[in-house]
Amino acid sequence: MNDTEHAPQVAFAAPPAVGEWREVAAGIFWSRIALPFRLNHVNVYLIDDGSSWNILDTGLCNKATQETWEHLLGGPMAGRPISKIIVTHHHPDHVGLASWLADKGGAEVVMSGTEYLLGLTYWLDSDAMKADHYREFYRARGLERDIAESILNRSARYQSLTSPLPFSFRRVLHGDQLRLNARTLDVITGGGHAPEQMLLYCSDARVFFAADQVMLGITPNVSVSPRNPNGDVLGLFLASLHALARTIDAGALVLPGHHLPFTGLAGRVAEIDRHHAARLGDIVHFCADAPRSTADLLQVLYRHPIDRAVVELAFGEACAHVNRLLEQGRLAARVDGEGVERYTSEGAVAR
């Protein structure tokens, strides 16, 4: 592939204002919900199926989001029922208001099984991650105790950002076709950012709902969870991207979960691939001089001091790069006298 020919191109120069919408393909509308974070918005999509609305992703559970939805439901969307609330993954900015919206109009919630159940476990047991077993994960990877504690305490935030997960949902699997009246969408799931994130492709309209898997300007967080400490989540993520580049029509309009819609999916995949390849190379280089812990790698991956609010994501991402390199045999792990795992790039063999 010639990357310059397929370089990603912004499809719409500016987003709709919060609470407004824009038609981006026939019967498909793009709107935005505000988020109180550095990433200050999430994209949501409203799909007209001829007789009802289908909502893709919801924003957080808070008063401002409810007001935005009330504005949309009472304005441009008024007069038609809502059939489905389609939720791409369990993160609060996407699932946050799913049950609230579903209860309003009797709509069903559509999700992958893993994303529903994972969201449910966080919602039902907000202290689940504050176990010594997970504390040990951070210690063994060299993270300072007080930083590890702040990460463990953050898991309790899920409940405060999300309405209760719906009592029931419609489960979809990779390869399914989701029928919205006259429209048919292909269900594609991918790992990395979330375990079974749902992406949707409408080949007739050449529209691809990419959720947080492929975006312009940012790469999604790809983190190892202490629940799956040796998982090669970066490998899963890159494999998913390569499959998308092969499957999705080169001219398709990509509608992501954050930032602007674009065309040129394969070109964007190539950019993300290069970004992670460079970071993997930096780590191998750094570990050639001396054995390093995962916490040591933060200074290589992030040039600036890391804010406490994002250290969980940064550290999870450092673990993901380590696990990929161990899987590839480019790093070897040894546990030091303090019980901390340290990595070297000399003499590494695949595990």
Ligand SMILES: [Zn+2]
């Ligand atoms: Zn996400």
Ligand SMILES: [Zn+2]
């Ligand atoms: Zn998101």
